[in-house]
Amino acid sequence: MSETAPTRPPSAAPPQSALAKTYDPAAVEAPIYAMWESGGYFRPQARRPDGEPYCIIVPPPNVTGALHLGHALTTTIEDILIRWRRMLGDEALLLPGVDHAGIATQNVVEADIARQGLSRHDIGREAFLERVWEWVARYRGRIADQQRRLGMSCDWEREVFTLDAGPQQAVRSTFRDLHAGGKVYRGHRIINWCPSCRTALSDLEVEYVEEPGALWHVRYPFAAGGGESGGGGIVIATTRPETIPADVAVAVNPDDDRWREVVGRRVRVPTPGIERAIPIIADAAVEIGFGSGALKITPGHDMLDFEIGERHGLPAISVVDWDGTMTPESGPYEGLDRDVARERAAADLEAAGHLVETQPHEHSVGHCQRCDTVVEPLISNQWFVDVSELAAKAASVVREGEVRIVPERFAKVYLQWMDNIRPWCISRQLWWGHRIPAWYCLRCDGAGIQLSVPRSSLPEGGPGLEASPDGAHWSGSAAAIAAAGLPWDRIAALATDPTIGRDVTPIVAADDPAPDACERCGRGPLLQDPDVLDTWFSSGLWPHSTLGWPESNDDLARFYPGSVMETGYDILFFWVARMVMLGCHNMDGAPPFRTVYLHGLVRDAQGRKMSKSLGNGVDPLDVSDQYGTDALRFTLATGSSPGNDMRLTDERLQGSRNFVNKLWNGARFVLGELGDRVVAPRAAAGDPSLALEDRWILSRLAGLTAEADDLLGQFQIGEAGRRIADFLWGDFFDWYVEASKVRLRAGDDAPLGVLAHVLDQGLRLLHPFLPFATEAIWQRLRPHLAGEDGPALIIADYPRPGAGRDAAAERGFAGVQEVVRAIRQVRADRGVEAPRWIEAYVVAGPGGDGDALRDRAAVIETLARARPLRMVAARSEAPDEQVVTQVLDRAEVVLPLGGLVDLARERARLDKQIAEAEGHEARIEAKLANPGFTGKAPAPVVARERERLRELRQRLDGLRERRADLG
């Protein structure tokens, strides 16, 4: 223990006279957690000279949310890794935080004030943000409390919120830097718009759902010159006839022979009342096979059309407004909701004779990820990040293996996305979030900035101003308002929710603080961009912003790049990809973490995704109340494998709870046997003074230790947990503890050291999985361990591989187990009453196997309830009348059971065993007769087969003899 170790806190669990008979998580967990926290064990601390920094940044949950099972899974995996590395002596940091979750949180608070009949516009930006901060204050602590309940060993002193000053600074800094490099820009482009949230969305925030719709085939008549043509035209297919008024062209594929002739001609927009002729153009993006092969081009409301429009220098017309209703440009449909307009437009086309055909058509429709409203592609002035260069770097760090993704297959998905990345729309027309650090000069740009001011501040109005429908506001350009007599500084103060025109040039200052004068006119006033940034922009900076970037400091140097990023595969693009891009960018090409571990979804017992609408969501704390946190963690850890979904069932949780209870009771036994003794661990495998079972369990422990180390190192967390549990329950409790009782009951204390040692090591191995129960037990075991002065299991040394296996002991005890099982089998088969002792003969010749059996006869006796047990060297020394015989690999067991013996049944049993053994023998013989096998298979494999065959033949001889005896 180094001198930096924290002082020993008062023990949370003083040794008691007796442990409760059943493990009670509710009584154990809280005091244990308090002990860890007050002991300062969550603070990173290297406890060995070559201890390395090991850092996991916790994915920040939404500040106003509650944890769900996905969080519990993340928590479990991260905490297992952190506890493991902490116990290895590394400087382990699990860094917690919460996310402001822009649109999600804003929607929650908006829904709340809507219950009072208010909208955010009613109360204004400042008052609204105050309300949100109230929510944050109310809920912020809840997440951390829930994480504590899950046993998460975070360094709480470092907890960060995305809207803390540090991360705010990081966001501004990054934005400015990307802007200076030309990677952040403002542009008038087509974006995904949610008419309900009233904000732009990124491509990722749109969820496409297959929905039934219709495909309307519409004839666009040829226009001759400027006038009417005499019939004919071109037929296009559309799912959105309401956008026809926004058409600016019809496109066909240049290689489409059907339409080659008409390219260059003009057609009339067929909507009644729209007198407009549009060109027929040729563009390779049009698919020849679809519909008639002709496509209407609507750059204002379709992503592909926007691109085609740009290629051909076509204008864009907007017919759907920001609230989802039709604009004046739509002609007859002005003011209608877009869905109503669709029906109306189709009917009008039919009435006008332009509708050729209507077919049902399944197609995917984009919905807002947050509110499920159908997203409207429309043209808007937004901020974008040109991520092409960032993505190239982010792809290369994964390709080059600098960042490893577990499971590996997700690297392919990640790379595919990176290689086809498009500009990222980062501005959101929300109030809650990181406000965009760009300003506009009212004086210079007044003509391009639209805003509304209360009529009270400008009673007379003026030219260019328009009264709002309720008459309470004037709206118009800032310049017009100034011309009407309102002073500039008053305008700036009133301008809470302005609209910034496309020709206005933003001012992005090089540094904090905010600019106070226009860099062009030297005066101002300046108006900050009203929009906020996509939540994921700040999330993308999380791995370095939480460590204090852009200030350089110790933490950043030590803990960046982080070791592991653990999260669900569902946010691979949203978050992981952005962290890699922005991390590499800000940190001189250094990616934010070395390994990405992706877990799957936690589903319910029926395999359904847990969701609010289904009402099948499970609160991890309820599970913890019912089964204990350890049981929940163990279930999540062992029931999941990287990248794969898992089902959480009560059966599994019960199984885990049972295991925790088993551990608790196994420990009760050991502690009870120890009494008040302090024992030196008997740890040396191969020590000839130890009994066979001692050497066996120590060898098994050595094997387990090596396996656990290997598996954890490969992120095979579930497999590691299962192996440790199997060892404890199977090898240790079922066999070693039972065998140890033989000597203990005889007054021989020798097993105590082994019991204490194996329990101690088992608790250490298991601690990352079951932190509470293992710590609670260990606190009671510690006083019995000579030389152990560590204050808590959480910072005790994790067992490291090194001790060798004892092959002889493993083989020897396997023989004991084989004999015990064989006797138990016969007892059960013949219906021998459980408490009854039966006479038994074990036939074993001289040699290692036989010696081991003779040596441990007392163990066999007790475990098989076979007394007297006679060890004999030859079959002839055992009776052969009215006996049941078990022929094993290393011995034969003869049980004189008198009247219980049924000869016919014995013959049948032996015949079956002989047949099975012969089948097996034939398979091995064939294998060994194959020169390909003996020639090409590795020598140890061949040797093992030979040995198997030898044992098998020996056993077959025995079986045949016994069969012959029975006639």
Place this chain on the structure above:
RNA sequence: GGGCGAUUAGCUCAGUUGGCUAGAGCGUCCGGUUCACAUCCGGGAGGUCGCAGGUUCAAGUCCUGCAUCGCCCACCA
């Protein structure tokens, strides 16, 4: 349209450099109040590892094709 995953005992799932006479838990059947534990102990039954080919001495594990279910991506008019 492209990509990915799953398909192993009645159920839920492990099985990572091919060597398995394929495992676990639950369920099921038989038997148990042995002084750590009935949230337990002992014993049993139960699988042509989705289908068809291929590579290999050897395939649940690698390759190809197919089927069913699920997911992701795409500018599916």
